[in-house]
Amino acid sequence: MIDIPVSVLLALLALPFALIVAVLIKATSRGPVLLRQSRTGHYGRPFRMYKFRTMYCDAHGERAALIPFSPTGRHLFKIRHDPRITPVGRILRRLSLDELPQLLNVLCGDMALVGPRPLLVEDSDYEGQARDRLLVPPGLTGLWQVSGRSDLTFEEMVQLDLHYVANSSLRLDLTILLRTVLAVFTARGAY
Numbered sequence: 001m002i003d004i005p006v007s008v009l010l011a012l013l014a015l016p017f018a019l020i021v022a023v024l025i026k027a028t029s030r031g032p033v034l035l036r037q038s039r040t041g042h043y044g045r046p047f048r049m050y051k052f053r054t055m056y057c058d059a060h061g062e063r064a065a066l067i068p069f070s071p072t073g074r075h076l077f078k079i080r081h082d083p084r085i086t087p088v089g090r091i092l093r094r095l096s097l098d099e100l101p102q103l104l105n106v107l108c109g110d111m112a113l114v115g116p117r118p119l120l121v122e123d124s125d126y127e128g129q130a131r132d133r134l135l136v137p138p139g140l141t142g143l144w145q146v147s148g149r150s151d152l153t154f155e156e157m158v159q160l161d162l163h164y165v166a167n168s169s170l171r172l173d174l175t176i177l178l179r180t181v182l183a184v185f186t187a188r189g190a191y
Contacts, residue, residue: 038120055092
């Protein structure tokens with residue numbers, strides 16, 4: 001009831017920024033503007049997630065060699081100064097503008113505005129309690145996004161997601177959406 005109208009409004013407001021971002025990406029590095037990745041969705045169903053491309057084209061092939069340098073490991077693979085990220089990509093990630101195309105995923109019903117962040121299909125082979133995060137649709141933002149993002153461990157992310165799954169409500173969603181605005185402006189854990 002809220003996801004579709006809010007996503008349409010946000011998409012319309014973001015359109016001028018999205019066009020500028022697309023031009024910047026195309027002008028500064030070769031390759032497509034959008035990145036399409038298989039992610040794990042609701043009940044483990046894979047879907048194609050969209051983001052603005054923030055890395056050089058051959059970046060995914062270099063991932064395996066960089067996993068040992070990720071403090072959060074394979075599941076939340078993030079390196080603070082990842083050499084695969086383009087200069088424009090660093091800015092997009094810092095401002096979370098690379099996530100704008102995911103509004104299309106919300107409009108298509110693959111994602112919600114709020115929920116656990118979807119992991120790459122190849123990284124979603126976690127077991128036990130962590131699988132319960134798939135009981136709700138993945139979100140454009142969530143408790144992990146507003147509680148430290150890449151500065152948190154996989155276990156901390158899972159606990160936040162399980163808290164969300166157990167306590168999901170309109171009030172919690174609205175609180176997370178408001179906290180997302182603050183998280184984007186402070187850029188804490190965004191890299």
